[in-house]
Amino acid sequence: MAKASEAEKAAKPNVFMRIGLFIKQIIDEMRKVVTPTGKELLGWSFAVFIFVLLLMAFVTAMDFGLGKLVMLVFG
Incomplete structure (x- = not known):
């Protein structure tokens, strides 16, 4: 069990190295x-x-169209 723990520590560098x-x-x-250049x-x-x-x-056309549709349906 101790060997597995040592292997994990060796494989994973500490937080400052990461x-x-x-x-x-x-x-x-x-x-x-x-x-980019000025022209680009x-x-x-x-x-x-x-x-x-x-x-x-x-978006303006959709808002206007859907608003008219709602007024037509629900009056």
Whole structure:
């Protein structure tokens, strides 16, 4: 039984080593991030703005249409 406990301790690093490994992995992933150019940022911002406007128009139409339908059904 004592050998199994020692093997588990050897396989599982302590909490500070795990935190250090986690931070190292975060830094390694952040090095892979590519910053967009100004032109790309402007293009994507415009695309998101248009998408939000279309979504707002869709939700407004659904709200108006369902409101009219409810008034028609329940008067």
